[in-house]
Amino acid sequence: MNDQGIKSRPAYAPLARDPVGRTHLLVADSMAIPHAAFAPGTSLGDYDECWTVEGHSRAIPSAMPDARMHGFRSASHLLIALRRRLAMEYMGFRLYAIGTEAFLWDVAAAAEAAGMGKEEYALFHAGSGARRVLCVHCRTLNQGVTTNLVACGGCGAALFVRDHFSRRLNAYMGVQVDAEMPGERPDVEEIYR
Amino acid sequence: MIRHDPLAVRVAAIEPLSATLKRLTLESADGGALPIGSAGAHVSLILEGGDRPFRNAYSLVSMPGERGCYELIVRRTAGSRGGSAFIHERLGEGSVIGATVPHNLFPIQRHARKHLLIGGGIGITPLLSYLPALRQGGERLELHQISARDEVPLFENLLAPHAAHDVHVHAGRGALDLSALLARQPLGTHVYVCGPAALMDHVEAAAAALGWPASRVHRENFGAAGGDPFTLRLARSGREIAVGPDQSMLDALEAAGVPVPSLCRGGACGECLTKVTGGVPEHRDHYLTDLEKAEGALVMPCVSRAKNDLLVLDL
Amino acid sequence: MSIAFKTDEIFRDGFRYANSDAAILRFPFPFVEDSYMYSVNIEPHVRGGPTPAFDAVLDIDEHYIGECRERALVLAQDPNRCMVLPHMMAAQWDTLELIMESLAADYPDHFQLGKDGDRWTWRNRLLNIEDSFVFGAPETLPFEPFEYITRQMQGDFTLQDQRDGNLYMDGGMVTSQADWSLEFDLGMTFHEWHGPVPLAHDLGVFDRALQYLLRLQYGRPVRRLNWTMTVNPRLDTSPENYPLWGPDRTTVTPENVGDKLHLRVELQTLYRLPRSNAILFSVRAYLASMNELARVPKWGRRLHRVLRDIDPALEDYKGLGRYRRMAIEHLAQFDDGAPTGKGIAPEVDVLPA
Secondary structure (H helix, E strand, O other): OOOOOOOOOOOOOOEOOOOOOOEEEEEEOOOOOOHHHEOOOOOHHHOOEEEEEOOOOOOOOOOOOOOOEEEEOOHHHHHHHHHHHHHOOEOOEEEEEEEOHHHHHHHHHHHHHOOOOHHHEEEEEOOOOOEEEEEOOOOOEEEEEOEOEEEOOOOOOEEEEEEEEEOOOOEEEEEEOOOOOOOOOOOOOEOOO | OOOOOOEEEEEEEEEEOOOOEEEEEEEEOOOOOOOOOOOOOEEEEEEOOOOOOEEEEEEOOOOOOOOOOEEEEEEOOOOOOOHHHHHHHOOOOOOEEEEOOOEOOOOOOOOOOEEEEEEEHHHHHHHHHHHHHHHHOOOOEEEEEEEOHHHHHHHHHHOHHHOOOOEEEEEOHHHOOHHHHHHOOEOOEEEEEEOOHHHHHHHHHHHHHOOOOHHHEEEOOOOOOOOOOEEEEEOOOOOEEEEOOOOOHHHHHHHOOOOOOOOOOOOOOOOOOEEEEEOOEEOOOOOOOHHHHHHOOEEOOOOOEEOOOEEEEOO | OOOOOOOOOEOOOOOEOOOOHHHHHOOOOOOOOOOOOOOOOOEEOOOOOOOHHHOOOOOOOOOHHHHHHHHHHHHHHOHHHEEEOHHHHHHHHHHHHHHHHHHHHHOOOOEEEEEEOOEEEEEEOOOOEEEEEEOOOHHHOOOOHHHHHHOOOOOEEEEEEEEOOEEEEEEEEOOOOEOOOHHHHOOOEHHHHOOOOOOOOOOOHHHHHHHHHHOOOOOOOEEEEEEEEEEOOOOOEOOOOHHHHHHHHHOOOOOOHHHHEEEEEEEEEEEEOOOOOOEEEEEEEEEEEHHHHOOOHHHHHHHHHHHHOOOHHHHHHOOOOOOHHHHHHHHHHHOOOOOOOOOOOOOOOOOOO
16 A cells, blocks of 8 residues: 555554453454454454444344354444443453444544543454545545545545544545646546555 | 743741641732642742752642632641741741742543542642532542541541532541452543552552553652752863752753753753763753663753763863 | 734735735744754743744734634634534633733733633724623633634634643634644644654654643743745635635746745744643744745845755645745845855844835
C-alpha cells in the first residue's frame, strides 16, 4: 500500500492477551479469523469469550450463561450487545477486535464511550482494506472506497483519499483533487483492497 | 495574564482545627483578585524564617475558582524545624508572605465516568477541593478517607458538607479493603489518591494487580522544580556562580550578567545548549538524545541541574 | 495608541483589504534569518517584542471589525466551524474569562467588563454588544460561552484537553485557517492532528513540543510564529471551501503577483487555563501582500531569499508550487544583496512613500 507519509493513519499489531487484565473479550466482524491476527505463540483460546459475525438472519448469541462463543447477525447486531456489556463491566476488563477498519473504529468508539482508554482495548485489521471516506466539502460518508480517487456520492466532487484518518468520525479525509484546475487529475488506481 | 511569582499574600485568618492542624486563609496583599486556583492545585508558600527561606507546597482547599482568598490546611509535622513549625508558631493574622501562582499537577480527569477518591490523613486536602467541583458537574463520585482513630471526628467534620454523598471515613488502613474497593469499580473509573507515600504506593500496586491501566490512577504530586544548590564554574574566565535551590542555571547565569541565548526556557527548543567540560549534569530536558544525555558533554541550562556540587561550563 | 478601525473590509470574492503604514510596521514578520526550516521556536509570551503586535495578551488591530463580520458569515454558512466536545464546558468559561479580562485591560476604550459576583456585564463598543450574564450559567448567553466570546475575536482558537500524557483537540472556533479542518480533526491527539505536516515528525519537533506543552503553566503563556502564503486577502482557506479558493492559485501572473500574493503569518499563543487545566491555543492570522511587505527594505530582501531557498517538501505543503517562481522573480528587485540584520524587527520607523 502506498504511504503518503501522514502520521494519523492507524498502525495495527497482532493481538496478545494483556496479562494484567481480569476479563478478556474478543470481537470479530467475520467467522474467518486469520492466524496472523494473533501474536506468535498465542491463539483464540486465550480469550474468555469470542463474539463473531455470522452474516445470516437466524444467528443468535448463545443463551448458555457460560458460553465462550457467540454469533451475531451483523456488525451492528454485535455492537448493540457490546455497548450493553461495556456498561455493566468492571475495571480490569480488556477488549480486543479483529476486522475491517470501519468495524475496528466502531468498536473503539463504543469502548471510549464507556470510559475505556487506549491501554484497555486493542485492534487488528483483517479483511477488506476498503476505506470510509468523508467528503470534507459536503460531509457525505462514502463507503467501501478501494481507489485513490472517488466521485463523492453527495456533491460529485472527484475526491483524493488522503491518509489523514479521524478516529472520531471513523473515516479518511476526501479532498477535491482538481479544485485548482478542473480536470487536472492523476490516474485512478485500485489500491485499498 | 502573565503572572509573576511570587504573589504577596496576607494571612487573613488562622483557625485551629486540632492540636496539629491549622486552616489558613490568605488574601492578596494589595486587595486585588488572586490568580485562579482549581481543584487539585497547590501553591508554594515562601516563608522568610532564619538564614534561608522555607518553601512548602500546600493544596488549596478553597472553592475552585475562588479569587478572593486561598484556603489551605497545614499539619505541624512532628519534630519540624521547617515551614510547618514556622506557620504554626510564628505566623500571625496580618503577616504578609510570598506564594507562587497556583499550579495543578493533580487535576480532575474530565473524561472519567466515575471518580474514586482515596485520602489518607491530611492528604484529604486536594480532595476537599474536588468535591464541590465534581458535585457542580453532576459527576459520579465515591470518597474514602483513612484516618487515625482519634482524628475520625475531625475528618467527619471537614467532610460534613458532603455527607449526603458516597463519602466514608475509616479508622485506620485495616478498616478499608482497598483491593475489594478497586475490584468493584465500573469501567471508566479513575482513582485519585493523596496521603502518605506508603498508601499511594499501595493503591497504585493494588490497582495495577487488578488490571487498572496506569493512566487511570492519579497520585498527588507537587512536581520536582528546583533541587539542591550547586556551583557553576565558567571555564574561560574561571568565574564561579552559585545556583540556588529554586533557581535555574539559566536564571543564575543571567543574574550574573552572563548572556546565554535562550527561547522556550522549558527544555524543548535547544537554543540554550551549552557545552560541559567538568562535572555531571542532571538532565531534565526533552531536547538531547538519550545518548547525548549519557555522554554528559552538553546541557540545557534552562531546566537541567548538576548531580554534584560543581558543574563546569564552556562559557 | 489609537487604532483607526476599518469598517468596510471584504475577505472573500469582491475583496477589499489593505494595510495602513502603521499596520505594515507592526506586522509580525516570521523570518528571523534569510532561510527557513521547522524548529521548536516557542518562547514565553511576555509583553513587548520586535513589533507592537506583541504588546497585548491578545492583539487586535485595524482589521478587527471586518474580521469579526467575516467570521459571522462563515458560521452562518457552516455552523460546524465552531465545535466543542461536552466535557470541555469548564474550558469554555476559562476562555471567556481570559479573553474578556485581557481585552478589557489592554483596550479599555473599546471593551469593558463589569462584575458583581457572578453577574457579569460585557460591553464591546466596536461591535455594539452589551450583554449581562451569570458566569457559569450557559443559558444566560446567546451562544455557548466559547462561541460567544470567540465570535468577537480576530483569529482562530482551539481547546486542548490534557489527559493520558497527551493533548486532545476537543474544541475550536476555526473560520480563518490555513487548510485544516476542525470538524475532521476534532478529538485527535497532538501527533494525529499534526499528521499531515511533512518533515517535522522526523526532526522530532512534535515530540519535544508536546513534552513542553504538557508542562505549560498557568500564568506563563508562550508564543510562536508560523506562516504560509495565500492568494488574495482571503481568511477562509479551509479544506471545506477549497473548491471555492483553490482556483485562486491559478490566477497569479508576473504582473499581479506583488499585490495578489499575501504572506499569512500566524501569531500563535498558548495558555494553560486555570479551572479546566486545558490549553487554549490562539492562532491570530495577519495578511500582507508582497508589495506591502517589500516597503520595509529588510523584509523585501529576506522574503526573496527565504522563498528562493525553501525545502521542496515545504513548498508543496504550503501550496506554493504554482507561483513560487513568479514571487521570487518579482521580489528579486527588492534584494540588492546587502546583508540583513538578525531578528524580525523592521529597522525603520517610517515607510518610504
